[in-house]
Amino acid sequence: MNHKSADAAAAGALLGRIDAVMSDLDGTLIDTLGDFVEAVNRTLADLHLPAIAPEEIALRVGKGSEHLLHSVLNWALAQSGQAPKAMQTEALFAQAWARYQHHYETINGQHATVYPGVREGLARLRARGLRLVCLTNKPQAHALALLQAKGLDDAFEAVFGGDSFARKKPDPLPLVQACAWLGTAPARTLMLGDSSNDAQAARAAGCPVVLVTYGYNHGQPVREVGADGHVDGFTQWLPH
Incomplete structure (x- = not known):
C-alpha cells in the first residue's frame, strides 16, 4: 500500500x-475560484485598479471575504505603483467591500x-x-x-x-x-x-x-x- x-x-x-x-x-x-476571480476583478475595475490573476486569488482564499479583499487591495495598490498604506487601504476598503458584495451576489455560483x-x-x-x-x-x-x-x-x-x-x-x-x-x-x-x-x-x-x-x-x-x-x-x- x-x-x-x-x-x-x-x-x-x-x-x-x-x-x-x-x-x-x-x-x-x-x-x-471562478466566482472569486469574477467578483474581485469587477470590484478592482470599479476602483480603477489593475486586474489580478486567478493564481494570485487562489493564494488568498480561505480566511474569509474580508481577508481576501484586504489582501487583493494591497496587491492591486502595489501593482499600480501606490504604496499600500494601512490608512489608504482602510479608506478604500469600505467602497471595495460594497462593490464586492454587489458583484458576488450577482454571480454567486455562476463560475x-x-x-x-x-x-x-x-x-x-x-x-x-x-x-x-x-x-x-x-x-x-x-x-x-x-x-x-x-x-x-x-x-x-x-x-x-x-x-x-x-x-x-x-x-x-x-x-x-x-x-x-x-x-x-x-x-x-x-x-x-x-x-x-x-x-x-x-x-x-x-x-x-x-x-x-x-x-x-x-x-x-x-x-x-x-x-x-x-x-x-x-x-x-x-x-x-
Missing part, C-alpha cells in the same frame, strides 16, 4: 469513531463547479447515519445561496458562515460552537476541509480532521499539513 492509499485508509478508519461531520465549502465541496464525487460522498455519509453541517468562512448568506444553487443544501442540517460566530477558522470557536449545536463531542465530530485553517481549528477544538488535496490551502501542498488523513477525491475514503 503506497502512502496515499494508507493516508486514505487512515481517514476511512475514522468513520466508525465519529457521529457527525463538519464540512468546509470553498475548495472542499465546490470549486469557487463555480461541484467537485467530482461530492454529491455521492455526502449521500454516503448520510447513509451511515452521520449528521452533517457546513462550516465555512464564507458569509452565511453567500454560502446558503451557493449550496442552494448547486443543489447541495439539503445534505446539511445547518450552514454556519464566517459571520455566524465571533471568530472565524483557524480559530477553534466555530468548531466548538458547531459541536455544541449538534450536541456531539468534539472528539467524535470530524472536520473535513482543504487547508491549514481547517486543520489548525480542528486540532485546537479537539476534533479529528481529514483534508482533501484538490483544494486551495493558500498555494501550499496540503499533504504537508498535519491531519488524521488526506484524500485525493471526496469519495476515496468512503466505503460503498
Whole structure:
C-alpha cells in the first residue's frame, strides 16, 4: 500500500469513531475560484485598479471575504505603483467591500463547479447515519445561496458562515460552537476541509480532521499539513 492509499485508509478508519461531520465549502465541496476571480476583478475595475490573476486569488482564499479583499487591495495598490498604506487601504476598503458584495451576489455560483464525487460522498455519509453541517468562512448568506444553487443544501442540517460566530477558522470557536449545536463531542465530530485553517481549528477544538488535496490551502501542498488523513477525491475514503 503506497502512502496515499494508507493516508486514505487512515481517514476511512475514522468513520466508525465519529457521529457527525463538519464540512468546509470553498475548495472542499465546490470549486469557487471562478466566482472569486469574477467578483474581485469587477470590484478592482470599479476602483480603477489593475486586474489580478486567478493564481494570485487562489493564494488568498480561505480566511474569509474580508481577508481576501484586504489582501487583493494591497496587491492591486502595489501593482499600480501606490504604496499600500494601512490608512489608504482602510479608506478604500469600505467602497471595495460594497462593490464586492454587489458583484458576488450577482454571480454567486455562476463560475463555480461541484467537485467530482461530492454529491455521492455526502449521500454516503448520510447513509451511515452521520449528521452533517457546513462550516465555512464564507458569509452565511453567500454560502446558503451557493449550496442552494448547486443543489447541495439539503445534505446539511445547518450552514454556519464566517459571520455566524465571533471568530472565524483557524480559530477553534466555530468548531466548538458547531459541536455544541449538534450536541456531539468534539472528539467524535470530524472536520473535513482543504487547508491549514481547517486543520489548525480542528486540532485546537479537539476534533479529528481529514483534508482533501484538490483544494486551495493558500498555494501550499496540503499533504504537508498535519491531519488524521488526506484524500485525493471526496469519495476515496468512503466505503460503498
